[in-house]
Amino acid sequence: MKALTNRSKVAVDKELTLMERLYFPAVLKGMMITLRHVFKKSATVKYPEVEKEFAPVYRGHHVLKRDEQGRENCTACGLCAVACPAEAITMTAAERKKGEEKLYREEKYAKVYEINMLRCIFCGLCEEACPKEAIFLTDEIVNASYDRKDFVYGKDKLVEKMDNRIDITKRQKKY
Amino acid sequence: MPKVTIDGHTIQVPDGTTILQAARMIGPEVAPPTMCYYSKLKTSGGYCRTCIVKVTKGSDKDPRPMPKPVASCRTMVMDGMEVVNNTSPEIVDARKGVVEFLLINHPLDCPVCDQAGECHLQDLGYEHGLSSTRYDFERRTFERKDIGDKIQLHMNRCILCYRCVKTADQVTDGRSHGVMNRGDVAEISTYIEKAIDNDFSGNVIDVCPVGALTDKTFRFKSRVWFTKPVDAHRDCPKCSGKTTLWLKGEDVLRVTARKDQWGEVEEWICNECRFDKKKTKDWIIEGPRKIDHHSVISQNHYNKLANPHYKKLGK
Structure with a gap:
């Protein structure tokens, strides 16, 4: 069979030379390599103390945006759910009642909106499908948990808080 | 029996057939889209102008072309008439203008x-x-x-x-x-x-x-593409009782009449069937409704096995 790379060596069963039999030079050679790496720049960061900077388009967990008046943008049109390749999104729509105009922007809103973060592959297709600029991915990591049901994020976790708004302007594509 | 040629397809149709009906007899790739014409309703058509076509030859007796695009739902065919629809860039462009007006x-x-x-x-x-x-x-x-x-x-x-x-x-x-x-x-x-x-x-x-x-x-119950359409019927004293149910799980979210390939109702159904019979046990379900695979409604509906290997396993 033809070798895939030219780095392969044919194994030969010949007698070792004296230098090879001493074994010590080979150990020294190995130690030299190890020592050299001590002075090289480390590839990792010391995580809790030092945090690595995220790329501006990093895809962490989702946020459901509100508009500048604090009304929810999402109108439960279902395009994110139909675009989702992992089928992680489910929703139930409801009609806006009189007096709720300050809460929801359109006459229909999502009563229940759930994303299963264990199914989600963070591809960002929901964000792309959204016609109302309601759903965006953020640079926040999904927290670890011992319980599966903690990974089904409802509206309590997804909708942004008015006193703690999430900036997604750097994620937005410029056409 | 006049003979008409639409987009290069020649067909012989009965007297009094409109260009649109003749085009529909040939097939969906020739038939112009319609927004107001409805074959089940008398005197429908002639309002929206979506179905405009170009008549390049009036008839064998009078081969002059018609000066302007005509509404195919309201224009009768003549013997030897030649019509272009999708093959004419002029018509495609004109239809674009009609759609803009509608919108x-x-x-x-x-x-x-x-x-x-x-x-x-x-x-x-x-x-x-x-x-x-x-x-x-x-x-x-x-x-x-x-x-x-x-x-x-x-x-x-x-x-x-x-x-x-x-x-x-x-x-x-x-x-x-x-x-x-x-x-x-x-x-x-x-x-x-x-x-x-x-x-x-x-x-x-x-x-x-x-x-x-x-x-x-x-x-606002559900988007159409999250529901599962099935054909069903029931014994209805008022209408044929043949309907399409739009299910989500075991719930009947909506009942509609069955629609043919032109999006037209096959048989009218009564209000009792449509609005009041919202339980699966009210209906005899015949099987899944065939939905065009280009439609968003067929999204995420698996009615075929993707991997032929599973078929052999009998799964």
Whole structure:
């Protein structure tokens, strides 16, 4: 069979030379390599103390945006759910009642909106499908948990808080 | 029996056939799209101009071409007539203009509208329209009007195709639905706030090509593409009882009439079947409804095994 790379060596069963039999030079050679790496720049960061900077388009967990008046943008049109390749999104729509105009922007809103973060592959297709600029991915990591049901994020976790708004302007594509 | 050639396909049709009907006999790749014409309703057609075609040869006796594009739903075929539809760039361009006109006052509320996914105007705009509007003015709006607890009227979405009016006129007895005012401010309405309570009035929902008339019992329940359409029937003393159920799990979210390949109702159904029979045990389910695989409704519906290997395993 033809070798895939030219780095392969044919194994030969010949007698070792004296230098090879001493074994010590080979150990020294190995130690030299190890020592050299001590002075090289480390590839990792010391995580809790030092945090690595995220790329501006990093895809962490989702946020459901509100508009500048604090009304929810999402109108439960279902395009994110139909675009989702992992089928992680489910929703139930409801009609806006009189007096709720300050809460929801359109006459229909999502009563229940759930994303299963264990199914989600963070591809960002929901964000792309959204016609109302309601759903965006953020640079926040999904927290670890011992319980599966903690990974089904409802509206309590997804909708942004008015006193703690999430900036997604750097994620937005410029056409 | 006149002979007509449409987009290079020649067909012999009975006397009194329109160009549109002849094109439909040839097949869907030749047939022009329609928004107001409805083969089941008499005198429908002639309002929307979506079905315009170019007649390059009037007939064998008079081979002059017709000077302007004609509405194919209202033009009878003549012996030896030659018609071009999709093969003429002029017609494709003209249709684009017609779609733009239809969309001028149509609100962009597809994310809210229950018709989205099975809307003829949505399909038409997708195939022929521009992706943005050139219209600078405010869209025409109407005040919300309540026409009963079963049918929801969104006058803003109406394109004035008159299909519902003809349905109310021809299918139901005692018409209480019509068009008020003229021109720019014309609107469909029930006469003097009278709710439509005829037995077959629900059919106006099915004939509406847009989301102007929708089912109030289905309002915001689910998007169409998350429901599973199945054919079903029941013994109904009033109508044929042959319907399509739109299921989600075991719940019947919506009942509609069965629609053919032109999006037209096969058989009218009564209001009892449409609005009151919302349990699977009311119905005898025949099997899944065949949905065109280009439609968004067929999204995520697995009616075929993707991997032929599983077939061998008998799974």
